[in-house]
Amino acid sequence: MTAAALTDDGFAALVAQFAERNGPYYTRVFARIAETRGLAIVFNLWAAILGPVWLGCRALWGAFWMAFVMEMLAVVLVGIGLFGDLGGNAILRADRLAQQAAERMTAAEAALAAGDTLGESMKRSAEAIAAAAAKARDQAGAERAKAPVLVLSGVLLIAALHGACGAFASALLARRFRKWRGNRDLAHGLPVLRVALSVLLPAVCFPLAIYRFATPAPPAWLQEFPAATDLRNQISRSIDAGVAGLADSLSAMFAGITSAINALLNLMEIGLVVTPWPIVMIAILAIAWQVAGRRVAIFSAAALAYLAILGFWEKSMATVALLGTAAALCVLIGIPVGVWCGRSPRAYAMIRPVLDFMQTMPAFVYLIPVIAFFGIGKPPGIIATLVFGMPPVIRLTALGIASVPEPVREAATAFGASRRFLLFKVDIPLAMPSIMTGVNQTLLMCLSMVVIASLIGAKGLGEDVLSALQYAAVGQGILAGLAILMCAVVLDRIVQGRNPS
Numbered sequence: 001m002t003a004a005a006l007t008d009d010g011f012a013a014l015v016a017q018f019a020e021r022n023g024p025y026y027t028r029v030f031a032r033i034a035e036t037r038g039l040a041i042v043f044n045l046w047a048a049i050l051g052p053v054w055l056g057c058r059a060l061w062g063a064f065w066m067a068f069v070m071e072m073l074a075v076v077l078v079g080i081g082l083f084g085d086l087g088g089n090a091i092l093r094a095d096r097l098a099q100q101a102a103e104r105m106t107a108a109e110a111a112l113a114a115g116d117t118l119g120e121s122m123k124r125s126a127e128a129i130a131a132a133a134a135k136a137r138d139q140a141g142a143e144r145a146k147a148p149v150l151v152l153s154g155v156l157l158i159a160a161l162h163g164a165c166g167a168f169a170s171a172l173l174a175r176r177f178r179k180w181r182g183n184r185d186l187a188h189g190l191p192v193l194r195v196a197l198s199v200l201l202p203a204v205c206f207p208l209a210i211y212r213f214a215t216p217a218p219p220a221w222l223q224e225f226p227a228a229t230d231l232r233n234q235i236s237r238s239i240d241a242g243v244a245g246l247a248d249s250l251s252a253m254f255a256g257i258t259s260a261i262n263a264l265l266n267l268m269e270i271g272l273v274v275t276p277w278p279i280v281m282i283a284i285l286a287i288a289w290q291v292a293g294r295r296v297a298i299f300s301a302a303a304l305a306y307l308a309i310l311g312f313w314e315k316s317m318a319t320v321a322l323l324g325t326a327a328a329l330c331v332l333i334g335i336p337v338g339v340w341c342g343r344s345p346r347a348y349a350m351i352r353p354v355l356d357f358m359q360t361m362p363a364f365v366y367l368i369p370v371i372a373f374f375g376i377g378k379p380p381g382i383i384a385t386l387v388f389g390m391p392p393v394i395r396l397t398a399l400g401i402a403s404v405p406e407p408v409r410e411a412a413t414a415f416g417a418s419r420r421f422l423l424f425k426v427d428i429p430l431a432m433p434s435i436m437t438g439v440n441q442t443l444l445m446c447l448s449m450v451v452i453a454s455l456i457g458a459k460g461l462g463e464d465v466l467s468a469l470q471y472a473a474v475g476q477g478i479l480a481g482l483a484i485l486m487c488a489v490v491l492d493r494i495v496q497g498r499n500p501s
Contacts, residue, residue: 018177020189026173033174040174041167048166051158055165056198059187060172063165068201070161072209077154079210081147087140088216094140097133101126243372254373261325261379268321277313288494296493303486312461312483319450319460320487322378326385326446331439334390338397338438339423342431348398355391363388363452371456381449381458389446393438400434401427440495447488461487 015030016023033040047054052067080086104126111119180186187194212218247254272280281304289297307316341348366384374380404427412426428435454462461484468477 014181015177018180018188019173026170026177029170030174030177033171040171042170043166044169045166047169048162051162051165053198053202054169055172056201057190057195058169058173058176059194060169060176063169063172064198067161067165068205071158071202072206074154074157074161075206076209076213077150077157079154079214081150081154082214083210084147084150084214085216086147087143090136090140090143094133094136097129097136101130101133104129243369247373250373257383258374258379261329261382264328265321265325265378265382268324269318272317272321272324273314277308280317281308284490288490291497292493299493300490303490306486307483310479310483312464312480315459315461315464316483316487319447319462319484320491322382322385322453322458322460323443323446323450323487323491326382326389326449327439327443329382329386330390330393330442330446333386334393334438334442335397335435338394338435339401339427341394341398342401342427345402351394355394358387359391363449364455367452367456376457378458380456381453384456385446385449385453388449389442392441392445393435396434396438396441397431400431400438403434404430436495436497440492443491443495444488447484447491450484 011031012023012027015027019026029042029044032042044054050057052064052071055061055064055067104122108119108122108126111122176186176188180188208222212222284304285297285301288300307313337351341351363384366387367380370380370384370387374383408430409422409426412422417426450458450460450462451465452462454460454466461480464480465477465484467473468480
């Protein structure tokens with residue numbers, strides 16, 4: 001595109017609408033940038049003078065925040081160099097040591113005059129303290145000598161930053177102008193609110209930063225937020241009372257949940273722990289061979305041999321039982337919820353904040369209410385694992401259901417398919433890869449909770465890792481960790497099945 005085409009009346013009008021000020025100037029600049037291949041450098045004087053303020057006024061927020069942080073660093077360096085009490089702590093220490101040395105020397109002279117044998121020792125001690133005081137004064141002088149270097153560094157950084165803003169600001173604005181031509185909802189022009197915000201941020205933050213770092217003793221309100229500790233304690237006590245009341249009023253329901261989980265867990269433990277180990281091992285290898293192929297079966301045999309030979313078999317099977325119970329509950333609850341979310345965007349919008357909370361809240365925090373409601377032992381460990389491991393299967397099931405092509409569903413409906421047929425014969429089969437990925441991720445996330453769940457009595461391999469951590473038993477911890485890894489890899493390969501070739 002030629003400069004003449006770019007500077008016609010229509011283009012100039014668009015630039016004037018976008019820039020609001022200095023339209024003819026930006027028309028020429030944008031035309032020059034469009035004609036330049038590669039990186040176009042057109043120096044913008046106002047951008048060089050104002051720096052991050054200019055970038056903020058033009059809504060170039062990515063560049064603004066980078067320049068803002070760098071300029072704040074430079075301003076703080078200049079402030080410390082000009083106003084900071086460099087070496088102040090060393091001077092205070094030197095004065096304190098000098099006073100101690102004088103007192104010790106006076107006492108030493110008195111002892112020598114009295115013929116005390118400790119006088120010489122006291123004198124040497126006083127001389128040593130005096131030498132330390134002199135060293136502290138030298139250190140203070142060296143720190144004060146850094147002031148010009150700090151000022152010069154800050155000034156050079158500010159100059160380089162503003163020079164970079166002047167060199168590249170027009171190119172950034174031209175790129176935003178091209179985006180604005182395709183989407184007129186993008187911020188443009190120079191509205192008063194944006195200009196005021198871009199000016200106020202440096203005007204407020206820079207002096208506060210200088211005051212904080214350059215003042216020897218800044219006020220407490222600037223160092224720490226004035227927190228309402230009494231309010232926090234009051235809210236904490238209210239939560240304690242509420243949880244205690246809820247635990248008492250719903251104790252029967254929590255006992256029923258615990259009993260149901262124990263029943264399922266007992267079945268899993270009977271199948272994996274109580275059943276003779278040869279039967280369990282043969283069953284696992286057969287399932288691995290049938291589901292995932294010969295290579296996975298061979299690897300599973302090696303992993304099971306590691307667990308058995310090193311004495312981890314029983315705890316590994318207890319861990320897998322715990323994991324299997326938690327994963328089964330995650331799948332039983334998560335897949336229907338995920339299907340509902342995939343079918344109903346409104347339902348997903350309501351559930352998504354809960355899933356975000358479940359995934360972002362630290363796992364140790366789950367243990368607090370779980371212990372309050374369910375006590376300690378294996379069922380509380382399963383419930384904590386359930387909270388941590390359920391979001392992946394819900395999210396990926398919802399994604400798979402929502403990704404089913406609408407024309408396929410419409411074709412099935414046109415041939416008389418019922419809602420039940422659509423769900424089980426169309427949606428779920430097409431979404432099965434995503435659903436199985438969710439199941440796989442849930443399994444691995446449940447297994448990652450093994451060590452944390454052992455804190456509340458969940459037993460298994462996590463107990464060995466926790467014990468090794470408590471007693472710094474490196475070898476025991478590594479072997480138990482490798483056992484958990486073997487369980488995870490075997491389960492992962494079996495759930496993934498055969499890779500399509």
